[in-house]
Amino acid sequence: MTSTHSQALYTVAQVRALDRHAIEALGVPGYELMRRAAEAALAGLRRCWPQARRVAVFCGPGNNGGDGFLLALLAREAGLDAMAFALAEARGDGGDASRARAACEQGGVPLLHWEANGTLPAADVYVDALYGTGLDRPPQAAAAALIERINASGVPVLALDVPSGLNADTGHCPGAAVRADLTVTFIAAKRGLHTGQAAACTGRIELATLGLPDSLWQDSLPDASLLKAAGLPPRPRDAHKGRNGHVLAIGGDHGTAGAIRLCGEAALRGGAGLVSVATEPEHLVALNAARPELMAHAVNGPQALEPLLERASVLAVGPGLGQGAWGHALWLTALDTPLPLVLDADGLNLLAAEPRRFDAARQVVLTPHPGEAARLLGCSIDQIERDRFAAVRALARRFGAVAVLKGAGSLVADPDGRLDVCPWGNPGMASGGMGDLLTGLVAALLAQGCTARDAARLGVGLHARAGDHAARGGERGLLASDLLAPLRRLLNGLDA
Template identity: 45%
Template sequence: MPPHTGGSLSDALFSADSVRRIDQYVIGRQGVDGFELMQSAARAAFRRLVGHWPDVEQLLVLCGAGNNGGDGYLVAARAVSHGLTVRCIAVAPADKLGGDARKAWEKAVADGVEVEELADLGEVGLASLFESAELIVDAMLGTGVSGAPREPFASVIARCNRSGLPVLAVDLPSGLNATTGAAEGEVIQAALTVTFIGRKVGLYTGQGAAVCGGVIFETLNADTGVVGSGECPIATLRRWDSVKSWLPARAADAHKGRFGHVLVVAGDRGFGGAGILAAEAAVRSGAGLVSLATRPEHVTAALARCPSVMVHGLIHGSELPAMLDAATVVVCGPGLGRSAWGQQMLQQVIESGKPRVLDADALNLLSSRVTTCASAQILTPHPGEAARLLDCRVPDIEVNRIAAARKLQSLYGGVVLLKGAGTVIASGADVVDIAGGSNPGMATGGMGDVLSGVIGALYAQMIEEPAHAATIGAAVHLEAACRASADKGYMGLIPTDVIDALPQVFRETEAVSSCIGEN
């Protein structure tokens, strides 16, 4: 297998073990001195520090016992040489240092850094450190650490987070699992993370998406080492800018029959809005035709909101097959409910064999029934729904989101899109996709309904590429939300704001800005 496929090298996401092996390859096989590599990391981190906080004068640098601590000592040395006031604390005793980390400590001391031992500081002394600092550099726990941080690290991390001071994390925030993105105990809340050699997947999903702040990747000129090491990524980072080219161009003689017919099956009593949101999102995402099968009492509201949708009020599942025959892709689940009505609808959708996107209550119903794997389906669970599908707890999902998505895909087939910060898309390939980024404004009801409609429309237009449809859907959904929140803010963001932002985002993929033809 080649070291990386499916994206640029800078988009490859590796496990912590793989990055360590790449590091060892660069040092052992390419002849790069390990201490020089550490100095390169420190130079890059300090350059980013000054660029991001140009007016900072007083640093608090917290160093651990491994190479991550060595990076910290060298950052402190560079800060002193640039005239900054530095308090450098050995959170782990300096006499435990060895190898390149020991060399880094020796260089820092030789360059005028006064290293203080945490154990020698009382409560008053520790408090004064944080009171006098303007910025914290976190170089305590590196990629080799897993599980909850032990003392004294846990207490120091908690104090950092309570201080309100901005934190620059060197390589990754202490307490974060670099492979899974989980944090089993205290974890640094960084404002900026500068990471090296290879992107660690845990920085982009789960809690990693919440605690890393901005993430800056520094290759340290080790690109050839990444390729030469033969290490394979476990994920590829996907953002709107990197996937929008996947959308097929529209011919000048295009007509609605070329872009698929999406049937949304949704909206039991009391949940009519969910189906309307999904259907309108499908219209705004380029589907040629969109139909909505819902409860009869929701028909008027749906037509008033979105007259371009063909709305049908159904009383019983036996009425659905005729609509299914005409559909290219079925979106089933938003507001479907778990009553007999919803069960009938899902049964008909599954028996039809039509390509489908299953969301919300369709997944909850699916978790309680035996069904065969289907290749022509996309499942879009949030962690709670994923836990029901796997008969486990939500923390079991969040402790390793990639593993959970892969397990769901192996059990149910097709494509699985596990929602959340750093959405994971698993399609059975060795490398999963991660839709990079998060938006706290999306934490409100109805956002998932919009996503299901977007994906359904894209699937109808890319019927042979469901994984691409899911990945593009996640990316454009997030991009639209971010643009909408730039105007609306996070707290006031609602699903229709995201729908309204979709056309402008999709417009970026179009080659022309006006009607085709001569004036």
């Protein structure tokens, strides 16, 4: 996205309000906005597929369909072989969509009514203009069948405003949804295009603000923001390890030394001055051999943990912790200290079993995946994924902590409702150990003086960007430890 407004994410209700304000207060007619949307979409099509000559546009009955009809007309006027397919009969209501359809027919564009058993036309690009932002239910049967055929065709797809079938508010697909290669979205960025199932539907996203003045957005605060790429500033030349915090990573029950090692190593690579590990005695030899910079300690219970807590400045609790007596005892001891805290994995599962709200003065970050979030909120994973925005805000409010809801388009929320969305990451990161890395990284950022919110935002962004750099060698087979080298470079503002 190229607009100066592209980092700001809005709800569907907010975008509709902006649209009304443009029409009623700024005096831009709705049909003119529709024409500008069609022009922007056609420009995106020609940039993305400059060799395309045949374009088939599939139009629904609403204003999204009107955008499509005008795109087909403009494409024909530009010398392309364009045709339009109407999913429904003309309403004849005299609205902007009806006017656009009439203009399309009068302009000589072949306009066909889509039949359920029809054959998809030969084309270089299909344009999805079936449903707009108002859809919050599964597409009707005829539209769903068409969507499935478009997806199976292998023809590149341009979606207008939002891929049909995707909820533009939540990123959830309740039924069939178009899988676009390019989505040109209009006026303002819709938050649902950037998380959850949207990752499989939108392709590249371009924002077209339709030539509207900046004053349109002045009185409309966005619901959320996309994270920006960032690192930490250079250290002062007289820096020493004592100024960069001491992370204590607690976990690694029997057989899970790898989880706590990844957490500790990420804390080191994240810039913490010192990193200690409290773990089972059996893991000491392996940890010392693999990463001697970690100060590994055998801890058999709370009494052995106490002196380590006295030296630490930040706690990372959960990787490999388990939910048995050993892990539970260490978890209770850690939660009863006032130190800044990152909770993950079994640290979260134990919190779900024994909920507590953290003191507002304590810097706490929770990093659940959807399954852990469901346990924390006492609901199903499907309920979490249906509205990830509501879920992460509920987590932050309930526990009085900054919450990170991991997944495609990870979300970061604080108890006040402020929310950020991560635009990076890839499917190769769906492998074991990635969450352990994030836990250690966020703890390291807390240790270096970041607030809980800033540590979570920066940590989530760096983690995802490191994953994208590591995936240049391929997504399948990507290991959590592959992120450590690019993570260090990105943290220091260097090209990875």
